[in-house]
Amino acid sequence: MKPLLLLFLVLFCQPVRVVGQTKPPVKKPNILLILADDLGYGDLSSYGAPDIRTPHIDSLVRAGMRFSHFYANSSVCSPSRAALLSGRYPEQVGVPGVIRTMPDDNWGYLSPSAVLLPSILKKNGYYTALVGKWHLGLEPPNLPNDRGFDLFHGFEGDMMDDYYTHLRHDRNYMRLNRQTINPQGHATDLFTQWATDYLEQRAGQSNPFFLYLAYNAPHDPIQPPADWLAKVKARQPGISEKRAKLVGLIEHMDDGIGKVIQTLRAKGLYENTLIVFVSDNGGKLFDGATNGPLRSGKGHMYEGGIRIPACVVWPGKVAAQSQSQQPLLLMDIFPTLAEATGTVINYPIDGRSFLSILRGERQLLAAERPLFFIRREGGSEYNGKTIDAVRLGDWKLLQDSPYSPLELYNLKEDPQEKTNRASDRPEEFRRLEKLMREHTRQGGAIPWEKEGL
Secondary structure, three states: OOHHHHHHHHHHOOOOOOOOOOOOOOOOOEEEEEEEOOOOOOOOHHHOOOOOOOHHHHHHHHHOEEEEEEEOOOOOHHHHHHHHHHOOOHHHHOOOEOOOOOHHHOOOOOOOOOOOHHHHHHHOOOEEEEEEEOOOOOOOOOOHHHOOOOEEEEEOOOOOOOOOOOEEOOEEOEEEOOEEOOOOOOHHHHHHHHHHHHHHHHOOOOOOEEEEEEOOOOOOOOOOOHHHHHHHHHHOOOOOHHHHHHHHHHHHHHHHHHHHHHHHHHOOOHHHEEEEEEEOOOOOHHHOOOOOOOOOOOOOOOHHHHEEEEEEEOOOOOOOOEEEOOOEEHHHHHHHHHHHHOOOOOOOOOOOOOHHHHOOOOOOOOOOOOEEEEEEOOHHHHOOOEEEEEEEOOEEEEEOOOOOOOEEEEOOOOOOOOOOOOOOOHHHHHHHHHHHHHHHHHHOOOHHHHOOO
């Protein structure tokens, strides 16, 4: 072969490399979103509880990012769940208060126009499932299968009167999709088993999954299995009966979470699963909960009612044993998961993605972003009115009773909210009061006002 021809072949007859095909396509992560019910800020050993053992949740906290200033959107269940799944402030989607099985004490109705997280993930190829507590509606169009879940295996209602009978006011709200079922066993064990069954079914499937595992523990009735209660009492002879029961119920749930995570690992799913663990509001003090150093508990607008334990695990993406003090809300999980999965949101939401925080990159959230909280309730204590709060930077303005004055606290100087600064910091008071008033106006805006929102 002539030298010039050989040179031509070497230079110009190399294999063609097509742009965009040099690497395999990025695999979308599976998502496991675990929600505890009424778990207090101080009721995990990883959050400082000296009398409780939660090794499996603690291992998640160590494996990812731990948040110290994560907030529920409300101090009670339904509004927080509505915010979590919609990315909106709860009053914007019709749920400022608890959705109950009693019509005369029901303070929310999920707007049929609200777009929920499973719906947008389905459009991006995800198979979606809810195992556990729903608490956002009891009839169409507000049942889980109506709102984007391919599978619903759990409890429609607000709470169970018994962890073993699963009844509420003598009615059965346990469902497999739309079918009424009557399973036997402790509700925590059932939800754990159904979650592991689902993960085993998804192993080897091509489509990614979104599993929303919503335990009803440790919500009252505080009813741990007898063997778990006995373990606590044997370990801590001086513990009170009330506290022992709550600790047993939490530790039982922790054991169930451990089984779910072990199934992820056993089925080869763990490394490509983004795991979020949160609570829906603070712990209920009457039931023996502790919210660590924070003031008050469930139902209230002090920190103990709305600040929650939270962590995110994403192997290879979120650094182990990392921490964040950024104030965040449950509704921020919606856009964060959307961004992490490449899911498009083409309509306005209130939440903001914190994916950059998870990646350890530059902080993208505005330092002066106000955070709002709401609870509408009945009874003579509330009479259908709301209690509210707003946090802006280190300052927080709240009204913990619709009949009490507004209170102002500096959370940096006074994290336990002991000193009301309403009288000596009038500028801060007026600034936050104006924000709260405008937010209230938007939440209750009449039709011609909504066009400009």
